[in-house]
Amino acid sequence: MHELALADSVLKAALSAADDAGLDRVERIVVRVGELQQIKRDLFEFSLTEVLPAQDVRLAEVEFDVSEEPVRFQCRSCDTDYGRADAGFDNDGDEGEAIHFIPELSHAFARCPSCGSPDFDIQAGRGITLVRIDGSSEDDPG
Numbered sequence: 001m002h003e004l005a006l007a008d009s010v011l012k013a014a015l016s017a018a019d020d021a022g023l024d025r026v027e028r029i030v031v032r033v034g035e036l037q038q039i040k041r042d043l044f045e046f047s048l049t050e051v052l053p054a055q056d057v058r059l060a061e062v063e064f065d066v067s068e069e070p071v072r073f074q075c076r077s078c079d080t081d082y083g084r085a086d087a088g089f090d091n092d093g094d095e096g097e098a099i100h101f102i103p104e105l106s107h108a109f110a111r112c113p114s115c116g117s118p119d120f121d122i123q124a125g126r127g128i129t130l131v132r133i134d135g136s137s138e139d140d141p142g
């Protein structure tokens with residue numbers, strides 16, 4: 001139920017943002033899922049789109065835009081910023097599969113393309129981000 005819990009927190013954040021913006025209806029929720037986030041995307045999107053919106057009338061007409069945020073590494077030795085393709089592993093292969101499920105393993109596979117160091121920080125590609133919500137209020141003529 002990991003995916004359901006994550007989807008639930010995304011919707012709670014979206015509704016809280018709707019409150020702040022004075023929106024009575026949320027029409028679109030834009031979410032980014034990090035490439036390294038340990039999640040079953042189909043289950044997450046199903047929870048997001050089919051299971052949870054029924055709990056709140058403001059979400060009756062909502063549409064979701066879920067995209068993947070590519071992973072970005074930053075080398076701790078030379079500050080080079082690099083992506084998965086430059087890190088020396090292929091996410092479609094066995095290594096990528098292992099990394100997808102255990103992000104910490106990326107340290108065993110990734111190498112800085114500039115200096116070869118395996119020591120890096122992950123700048124992007126983890127976690128789930130609520131990027132934006134669109135909606136309208138009752139006072140809104142449109």
Ligand SMILES: [Zn+2]
Nearest residue numbers: 075078112115
């Ligand atoms: Zn480096």
